[in-house]
Amino acid sequence: MKLQIKFISMMLLFLTQLTGIKTVMAAEETSVFDFPEAADLWMRAAPPNAKMLAAYITVVNNSQNQMKLTGAFAPDFGMAEIHKTVEIDGMLKMREQKELIISAQSSLVMKPGGLHIMLMMPKKKFKVGDQTRICLVYRNAAGEEYVQHLDFPVLKK
Numbered sequence: 001m002k003l004q005i006k007f008i009s010m011m012l013l014f015l016t017q018l019t020g021i022k023t024v025m026a027a028e029e030t031s032v033f034d035f036p037e038a039a040d041l042w043m044r045a046a047p048p049n050a051k052m053l054a055a056y057i058t059v060v061n062n063s064q065n066q067m068k069l070t071g072a073f074a075p076d077f078g079m080a081e082i083h084k085t086v087e088i089d090g091m092l093k094m095r096e097q098k099e100l101i102i103s104a105q106s107s108l109v110m111k112p113g114g115l116h117i118m119l120m121m122p123k124k125k126f127k128v129g130d131q132t133r134i135c136l137v138y139r140n141a142a143g144e145e146y147v148q149h150l151d152f153p154v155l156k157k
């Protein structure tokens, strides 16, 4: 009987600890950023003397929260910006996009002729099959910044 009580109290202690851990995890979960899924990422191969390169990606926001893509940086380049190609008076121009909203359960598609990551001042030469690191900067609803580090393969398409 005594042994049984001891066993039950130990079980209770164990359960309390379990619940305790669960509570902490739930609290942490709310502050953890749900990074979007990165699909079809690639950097377009360019001639070796190219001063500007472009990279593309599909960003899939599987979370229940809206997020914003606010910029990019790339260690292999002097500058990286998110651009959109737009037609103005029959001329194709590129406009920097300082904030792109990605609604919950939706995706943002970057592809040639539209949104792209513009990479300027390359610090090295790339060939097909290489990879280059590009970091995307997101903000959640609370304005907190999160950086996603991705390796983009260099492809000729």
Ligand SMILES: [Cu+2]
Pocket (backbone or CB within 6 Å): 083, 084, 094, 116, 117, 118
């Ligand atoms: Cu551009």
